[in-house]
Amino acid sequence: MAANPRTSGPIRQSDGDIKWYVNGVEVGEHADAAPYITSASGLTVTANGLTVTAGGLTVTAGGLTVTAGGATITAGDAKVTAGNLRLGAISAFGTTEPTSAVVMKQGTAPAGAIATSGGIFADGTVVKKIIAAGTVSNVET
Amino acid sequence: MEVEIPEIEWSHEDDLCDCTFQRIGWWTNPYIGKTLRVRWCCIWAELGRTYPQFVELLPGFYNYNEDRYEDGPWEWDSEEHDMPRAIWYRQIQTITGESLEEIRMKYRDKEPPKKVVK
Numbered sequence: 725m726a727a728n729p730r731t732s733g734p735i736r737q738s739d740g741d742i743k744w745y746v747n748g749v750e751v752g753e754h755a756d757a758a759p760y761i762t763s764a765s766g767l768t769v770t771a772n773g774l775t776v777t778a779g780g781l782t783v784t785a786g787g788l789t790v791t792a793g794g795a796t797i798t799a800g801d802a803k804v805t806a807g808n809l810r811l812g813a814i815s816a817f818g819t820t821e822p823t824s825a826v827v828m829k830q831g832t833a834p835a836g837a838i839a840t841s842g843g844i845f846a847d848g849t850v851v852k853k854i855i856a857a858g859t860v861s862n863v864e865t
Numbered sequence: 866m867e868v869e870i871p872e873i874e875w876s877h878e879d880d881l882c883d884c885t886f887q888r889i890g891w892w893t894n895p896y897i898g899k900t901l902r903v904r905w906c907c908i909w910a911e912l913g914r915t916y917p918q919f920v921e922l923l924p925g926f927y928n929y930n931e932d933r934y935e936d937g938p939w940e941w942d943s944e945e946h947d948m949p950r951a952i953w954y955r956q957i958q959t960i961t962g963e964s965l966e967e968i969r970m971k972y973r974d975k976e977p978p979k980k981v982v983k
Contacts, residue, residue: 816944820930849876849877850889852891857894858894858896859894859897860894861891862892
C-alpha cells in the first residue's frame with residue numbers, strides 16, 4: 725500500500741523493518757541485517773558529504789565511480805589488494821592480464837622542474853621517468 | 866659528441882640497427898637545453914664482441930609466469946595495435962634464420978600483421 729503523500733520519516737513495517745519516506749516516497753529501508761538504501765534512483769548526498777565513522781565502506785556491486793572532485797586520502801594508504809593500478813583508459817592490458825602491477829597508458833608527459841619528487845610515465849614505446857630539476861629519461865636496464 | 870638536431874628520432878622500434886633488442890638511452894632537460902641519446906644496444910653488441918663469454922642470446926622466449934623457455938615466437942595478438950615492423954622483422958628472423966638485411970629487402974613492401982579484432 726502506498727504511503728500517504730504527507731508521510732515523511734521512518735515508518736515501522738509489519739515485519740519489523742523500518743522504511744523512510746519523504747512526502748510519501750520511500751527513500752530507504754532498514755532491515756534486520758543492516759541498513760541499506762533500496763531506492764531505485766540510488767543515494768544522492770547533496771550537502772555535507774558522506775562520512776563513514778566505523779566499519780568502512782564496502783562496495784559489493786557496480787564499483788565506485790567518481791565523476792568530479794577526484795579521490796583524496798588524507799590518512800592511511802591506498803591499497804589495491806587484488807587486481808592492478810591502471811593509469812589511463814586501459815581495458816585489456818596484455819595477452820596475459822597482470823595482477824599486482826602498475827600499468828599506464830600514454831598521456832601528457834610532465835615537463836619542467838619538480839621539487840623533491842619523481843614520476844614515471846609511458847610514452848608510445850617506453851617507460852620514462854622524471855626526476856627533480858626536470859631531467860626526463862628512459863627507464864632502461 | 867654534439868651533433869645537429871636530427872631528423873630521425875631513435876626509438877626502440879626504429880629498426881635502425883640489427884640489434885635483437887633495441888635499447889635507447891635517452892635523457893633531456895629543458896633547463897640544460899640538451900638531449901643525450903645513446904644506442905645502448907649497439908654499444909652492448911660491440912662489448913659482446915669484445916667479451917663474448919659474458920653475452921648470450923638464447924633461442925626462446927622465457928615465459929616468466931611459467932618459469933620456462935618456449936619454443937617458437939607467439940603470433941601477434943594485440944587488439945590495439947598492428948605489429949611494429951621492427952618486431953615483425955625480428956620475428957621472421959627467429960623463424961627463418963635469415964639476416965635482417967635480407968628480411969628488410971624481402972618484406973619492405975609488405976605489411977606487418979594487423980591488430981586482432983575480437
